[in-house]
Amino acid sequence: RKEVEQDPGPFNVPEGATVAFNCTYSNSASQSFFWYRQDCRKEPKLLMSVYSSGNEDGRFTAQLNRASQYISLLIRDSKLSDSATYLCVVVTSGTYKYIFGTGTRLKVLA
Amino acid sequence: GAVVSQHPSWVICKSGTSVKIECRSLDFQATTMFWYRQFPKQSLMLMATSNEGSKATYEQGVEKDKFLINHASLTLSTLTVTSAHPEDSSFYICSARLAVRTDTQYFGPGTRLTVL
Numbered sequence: 655r656k657e658v659e660q661d662p663g664p665f666n667v668p669e670g671a672t673v674a675f676n677c678t679y680s681n682s683a684s685q686s687f688f689w690y691r692q693d694c695r696k697e698p699k700l701l702m703s704v705y706s707s708g709n710e711d712g713r714f715t716a717q718l719n720r721a722s723q724y725i726s727l728l729i730r731d732s733k734l735s736d737s738a739t740y741l742c743v744v745v746t747s748g749t750y751k752y753i754f755g756t757g758t759r760l761k762v763l764a
Numbered sequence: 765g766a767v768v769s770q771h772p773s774w775v776i777c778k779s780g781t782s783v784k785i786e787c788r789s790l791d792f793q794a795t796t797m798f799w800y801r802q803f804p805k806q807s808l809m810l811m812a813t814s815n816e817g818s819k820a821t822y823e824q825g826v827e828k829d830k831f832l833i834n835h836a837s838l839t840l841s842t843l844t845v846t847s848a849h850p851e852d853s854s855f856y857i858c859s860a861r862l863a864v865r866t867d868t869q870y871f872g873p874g875t876r877l878t879v880l
Contacts, residue, residue, distance in 0.1 A: 686867040697857050697871040698808065741807065745867045750796065752859075752869060754807040 655680055658744050660755035668763050671732050675758045677742030678724045686745035687718055687725050691738045692757065698741055701727075732762045767791055768860050770872035777848055778880055784844045785875045787858030793838035794860035798869060799831070802855040814841045848879040 660677045667673045679687075690698035702709065704716040704725050715728040725744075729736055742755035767790040777783050787797055795816050800808040812822045812833050820833035832844040845852055855876050859869040 688868070695855070695874075695876070697874045699871070700868065703868070750861060750867055751810060751813065752798070752808075754809075756807045 656756075657681060657753050658742055658755040660740075660742050660758045662756055662758060664759040664761050666761045666763055667732055669732055669734060671762075672728065672730045673732055673760065674726055674728045675740055675742075675760075676724050676726050677744075677755050678722075679742075679744045679753075680723070681744070681746055681753075682720075682723065683747045684723075684744045685747040687716075688743040688745075688752075689714075689716055689725075689727050690741040690743055692741055693738050701740070729760075732760075734762050734764060736760060737762045766860075766862055766870040768794075768858065768870050768872040770858055770875050772875060773873060774876040774878075776878045776880065779849055780847055782844055782846045783848055783877060784842055785856055785858075785877075787841045787843070787860070787872050789839045789860045789870075792860075792862055794841075794862070795838065796861040797835060797841040798859045798861075799833060799841075799843050800857045800859065802857060802874075808857060811843075845877065848877070850879045853877055853879045 687704035689701040691701045692698045704718045708717045713730045717726045739757040741757045744753045769788045771786045797814045799811045802808045811826045812820045814820045814833050814835040816835045822828045835841040857874040859871045
């Protein structure tokens with residue numbers, strides 16, 4: 655089993671739709687969680703950190719469920735510019751090393 | 765703030781040659797830098813962790829004699845791909861950790877290496 659798993663997609667959604675991605679992780683000692691966005695042939699850019707209490711940044715909401723070992727990302731009112739690959743990142747306690755999921759491709763259609 | 769640069773952004777070389785990639789933190793000091801590799805349609809895979817002034821720590825399966833890492837200062841780490849072969853063609857990305865007690869990494873723009 656992979657350490658961090660994501661549905662690769664692609665998710666094709668119309669503009670204005672709400673879309674949600676999940677990411678599961680296998681190591682219960684994981685301490686930090688992030689969502690990154692990667693555009694084609696570019697580097698990953700930090701979208702948001704994920705906190706235990708859940709957090710929101712504009713149209714984006716991230717949730718963490720430690721008991722079930724998954725994190726989620728919700729995007730409301732999708733824009734064409736949201737089209738990208740969304741990477742889930744998990745950091746194991748004491749290592750500072752990022753473990754990336756395979757990424758979920760999102761395509762927002764006009 | 766927290767800008768990381770990489771040079772070159774792309775490079776094409778002949779098989780058997782060596783290629784050096786530089787990673788710089790422009791507006792902060794990075795005690796730890798990381799090197800990743802990303803093949804097409806795959807995610808980023810950590811190759812090594814680079815700490816300033818000490819030897820890099822390589823992930824399992826990454827040959828340290830092939831991928832030489834030097835972290836001579838708090839703002840510069842270099843990755844040298846020695847005797848490159850076509851299977852080394854990939855997108856190489858570095859990142860830097862901003863401060864001691866944080867997990868957040870900031871990524872450079874990547875270097876696309878093509879070995880002919």
